[in-house]
Amino acid sequence: MLRSNLYVQAVAIPDRANALEDALDLLADGVALLRRDGGIVYANEALRILAARGSDFRIDRRTVEFPTMELRTRFAAALSAVQRVEDPPAGFGLADFAVPREGALPPFTVSVRPLTRARMEATQNPDAVAMLLIHDPLQQNSAICRMLQELHGLTNAEAHLVQALGTGMTALAYARSRCVSVTTVYTHLRRTREKTGWKSVAELTRRFHELNVALRAN
Structure with missing residues (x-):
């Protein structure tokens, strides 16, 4: 599972316009802030590195592109789901899915979570409504x-x-x-x-x- 506690802790940084983005830049997991239409308003360096490594997913024209229709549909459903809740309840799993890889490699884990009002105020992108997290279990710890x-x-x-x-x-x-x-x-x-x-x-x-x-x- 993705480490959702990481971005919860990120908002505890001193209040300034780009506090959230500064915190997300430090994470090893790929993170993006998304508009309602799924467009990227911010992506950390880790996400860009993961996207550039292979064909599992990519960043194209400020959007995250998944390779199959099934994954694109799941991503759209996840984005739609998180826009209907202000905070994910316990067990909220509709917004989580896996991106399989070739060669028996463990899949990427993808999670989409809504931004609370406090997190929106901590970002320099006021049109951001959701956070995308992509975790690679092969990322060296x-x-x-x-x-x-x-x-x-x-x-x-x-x-x-x-x-x-x-x-x-x-x-x-x-x-x-x-x-x-x-x-x-x-x-x-x-x-x-x-x-x-x-x-x-x-x-x-x-x-x-x-x-x-x-x-x-x-």
Whole structure:
């Protein structure tokens, strides 16, 4: 799921015309502020980088373009849904959907949320009514990687492998994404098991999520 707490905290910045945009520029997730018609009035650097990486989605003429009719329809429905509520109730899920990727890679997670009046007042774009967040689970989390290296003596490559497998990526897909052989990946995995004592990929995934939750709570 996307880390909605990030943009909630962003509005606590000192009150000035572009406070919200300044905060969003610091996020690793892609974020855009949208008009009622879905047009982009602001996009942070992370979103532009994600859009430029491949064909999963792109930014064209100040709008976010998804590759299939199904995804475009879901995006339009999400934008329409958030305009009918001022704040999303608990369990509000109509505005969330996944963008699948090729090669068994974990999908992007897309979320559309309404801007409250307070958030509107914190932006220099008064016609913005919604916030789009796109999360890439493969985005490197340097904090988790550092923690794995410090706790278990993993190398940088081994820590990144744990992170990738923890997001559901297969060893084969990871090898392709890193342009290395599957043999190399399994060598890193074997050494990771020896250093951590984790006996299986399932345990590795569970331990990764435990670390992830701990970091979010902090």
